[in-house]
Amino acid sequence: MHQPDPAPTPKPLRADAARNRDKLLVAATEVFGERGLDASLEEIARRAGVSIGTLYNHFPTREAFWDAIFPERLAALERVMESALAAPDPWDGFVGYLEGLFALQAEDHGLNDALAQRFRAAGEVEQACHRGFRRAERIIQRARDSGQLRPDFEPEDLVTLIWAMSQVIRESMATAPDTWRRCLAFFLDGLRAGAAHPVAVPPLTPGQLSEVMRAR
Amino acid sequence: MHQPDPAPTPKPLRADAARNRDKLLVAATEVFGERGLDASLEEIARRAGVSIGTLYNHFPTREAFWDAIFPERLAALERVMESALAAPDPWDGFVGYLEGLFALQAEDHGLNDALAQRFRAAGEVEQACHRGFRRAERIIQRARDSGQLRPDFEPEDLVTLIWAMSQVIRESMATAPDTWRRCLAFFLDGLRAGAAHPVAVPPLTPGQLSEVMRAR
């Protein structure tokens, strides 16, 4: 029984290959950011100034790009969550989290698609989403415990909210990039404990949640 | 100067042609309802048991189907709006309108796409949407005047809400068909006058609104 050795220095690339890989990554970040996760791979190759064959040589699947691109964006999201948890006021932290989250989605169509689960994430990204969800749970719990966030708002409702806002962002960013902020403001007013009226419908169960994630 | 004669009895169809047209319409209603407005036309022909050529003979464009299908659905929506305006309590009318609207969207992916402007509507449908918007304005105005709906909720915000809910419906209907009701309940709690906090961002201007509509 020897070590599985999951990342054994992934062999050094030749200079030209490393350059092409970088150009592809830059192009992919741009194109996915502008066009969303279903952007054409041919366009990425074109913008990188590289043939489609070279693209497939470096990134054999669309998901391989995502694994290379998203960790940085997800790290930004983690920083947002950190500062949300560090905020003196739990409600301010909760609001700051949502604003930071959607601001990130708004500036990157690809991240918007990914977080709205419009595309099934690969292993790497899925893991990060899972970790992110656990931390979001704490932000929500903290705001509920302080008595400011309505007590019937569950972490699963965050997923629904992300779906909702992702579409507002998709439709409005090109024309009126502040629209999502107004929509969020209305929604937040409904999440304050003082505003709460009884809600008849239960949240997504964890089972339903993972089914929806699996669906796409 | 003679009459423009906009609908001069659109020539009677041969019996077999009329039958095929019906089969196509039934199939199209099903397929667009299940798959959304970007469903494959070949699948419609297949399900109607008719060749692709016949489909194009009767409905030369995708939009021609919409013009034939949507008037009935939009009439259902008008009935929802009628009863919203007839409700004794303006807030109940407003809530009933939104619930009726989204219930219709939930049972028809095609209507969901159409109302969310995911696809540019053809003349017929666009007219109906315009009329619908005018009536929605009255429902909103009435609820605001009664002091129950927050005064800063504008008709343009309804468009944003439809975007938001359309995505919740798209993602959740297959797995947890009540999810949109819970989301709407949260949102409605933020729309009550008592819940309102000042919102910094202005609504879409009419100009932005029509630009977004034109965009797709």
Place this chain on the structure above:
DNA sequence: GGCTAACTTGAGGTATTCCTCAACTTGCGT
């Protein structure tokens, strides 16, 4: 029954995107 206009058919052209692979080119160790 026969004729004709109305209707149907589906192969095939166009376009887009994905992905592969045999032939070519080039970085780099020696």
Place this chain on the structure above:
DNA sequence: ACGCAAGTTGAGGAATACCTCAAGTTAGCC
């Protein structure tokens, strides 16, 4: 400066969807 492993290339196969049109079929009138 040579040779080869590493890397690049782009034509082209496969899949999917759109749409057209020349040839074939049929409803319905006489």
